[in-house]
Amino acid sequence: MPITRTSRLSVRASPAELEHWKTIARNLGHTTTAHWIRALLANSELASDNGQQVGSELYSLRHSLSRIGNNLNQLAHSAHCGDSVHCGAVLSELEHRLHRIDHLLARSGHPSTRRRCVRSARTLH
Numbered sequence: 001m002p003i004t005r006t007s008r009l010s011v012r013a014s015p016a017e018l019e020h021w022k023t024i025a026r027n028l029g030h031t032t033t034a035h036w037i038r039a040l041l042a043n044s045e046l047a048s049d050n051g052q053q054v055g056s057e058l059y060s061l062r063h064s065l066s067r068i069g070n071n072l073n074q075l076a077h078s079a080h081c082g083d084s085v086h087c088g089a090v091l092s093e094l095e096h097r098l099h100r101i102d103h104l105l106a107r108s109g110h111p112s113t114r115r116r117c118v119r120s121a122r123t124l125h
Contacts, residue, residue, distance in 0.1 A: 057104060064097050 013021070017032075025036035075087055 068094050
């Protein structure tokens with residue numbers, strides 16, 4: 001039995017935003033944009049997510065990944081100069097961040113990617 005909906009929630013959007021949202025809704029398999037928005041609101045309510053935590057977590061992850069990228073560039077430069085390079089700490093930090101991202105994805109309902117290989121305890125190049 002279909003739910004009777006008599007109340008209306010209104011959100012202002014530019015024509016470009018509305019078209020973008022329609023495209024996303026269809027790509028995610030929703031029949032209408034309204035169906036997608038209802039699903040987003042219901043999922044947010046079930047997860048007790050007010051939208052603040054995910055944004056702050058993503059900002060933190062982006063900052064950390066940027067630092068890791070800088071470290072990897074320094075390691076690559078050292079390796080090209082013939083220096084002995086200890087990569088263990090950088091790889092451990094990267095794995096830690098990947099696990100945090102996997103946790104966020106699991107909470108959001110998105111499937112995480114499975115890593116197929118486990119690195120050795122010590123990596124030396």
